[in-house]
Amino acid sequence: MKKLVVYFGIVVFLFTLAGKQSNAQIINGAFKRTDVYQKKPMPLPSVREADVFWSKKIWRIIDMREKMNQPLYYPSEEMDGRVNLISLLLEGINTGQITPYDARVDDDFKVPMTFAQVQESFGAETTTEEKIDFDTGERTTVAVQGEIRANDIKQYMVKEEWYFDKQNSTLNVRIIGICPIREYVREGDVSGEVMRQKVFWVYYPEARELFSTNLVLNPYNDARQMSFDDLFIKRFFNSYIVQESNVYNNRLISDYLSGKEAMLESKRIEDEMFTFEQDLWEY
Numbered sequence: 001m002k003k004l005v006v007y008f009g010i011v012v013f014l015f016t017l018a019g020k021q022s023n024a025q026i027i028n029g030a031f032k033r034t035d036v037y038q039k040k041p042m043p044l045p046s047v048r049e050a051d052v053f054w055s056k057k058i059w060r061i062i063d064m065r066e067k068m069n070q071p072l073y074y075p076s077e078e079m080d081g082r083v084n085l086i087s088l089l090l091e092g093i094n095t096g097q098i099t100p101y102d103a104r105v106d107d108d109f110k111v112p113m114t115f116a117q118v119q120e121s122f123g124a125e126t127t128t129e130e131k132i133d134f135d136t137g138e139r140t141t142v143a144v145q146g147e148i149r150a151n152d153i154k155q156y157m158v159k160e161e162w163y164f165d166k167q168n169s170t171l172n173v174r175i176i177g178i179c180p181i182r183e184y185v186r187e188g189d190v191s192g193e194v195m196r197q198k199v200f201w202v203y204y205p206e207a208r209e210l211f212s213t214n215l216v217l218n219p220y221n222d223a224r225q226m227s228f229d230d231l232f233i234k235r236f237f238n239s240y241i242v243q244e245s246n247v248y249n250n251r252l253i254s255d256y257l258s259g260k261e262a263m264l265e266s267k268r269i270e271d272e273m274f275t276f277e278q279d280l281w282e283y
Helices: 002-022 067-073 085-095 115-121 204-212 228-233 260-278
Strands: 052-063 100-102 127-132 139-144 153-165 170-185 194-198 200-203 240-244
Touching: 052 067, 052 260, 085 115, 085 170, 085 204, 100 115, 153 260, 170 204, 170 260, 200 204, 204 228, 240 260
Parallel strands: none
Antiparallel strands: 052 153, 052 240, 100 200, 127 139, 153 170, 170 194, 170 200
């Protein structure tokens, strides 16, 4: 009888222990992290037209091969729920969260594109091939969907507007759009010449909701993660200016300068805006 009671007690204890283990809260790490899907875009102050007495549109290039910009290029494949910028943009376009605009027309977000057109821009259009059925010997035509090579994206063009707000006496900037730039070699080109192509434009304010709920991979500190929206708003990237709004039909710097002179012109435009802000103050 005593043995029966002991056995019964052991069984009850094991069931109780199993129940406690199943109800245990599992934290994959040393501390509980905030759910990124609950994040909202960082609120920006409203701007009245009457308060802006100076503004200039700037186009700049973010090169993924620069070390500071690598968090936008990596991970090349999904890792712990994180993806790189181009994969996030393609996912948002495919699900309808953001709208791509044709970069061949202009950068004013006038002509929307479908996901199929985006695939064509990557050279991933659907083609047809003939296959032989070895059982019957008949030739059949099948459709083959091309593959998007996301690693072809090596740069991004950012369109932004700098403005001076007299209400707050500050020089501010707003990102207007982002355009991935594809670098590739034409199929069958023996010269190996690298071609550059603007794939599509994305209106940045529309993409902020998606950007704010996806984290950028921090290669130095896992405890200090930021979203893609935080990275762009706080300007944690390195870039150089390739175009400014001017009386010459907004032409690119490369249209009238090249090499070292083009780099110096980019730096001159940057310094000109900095000097403009400093000259508004008296000491």
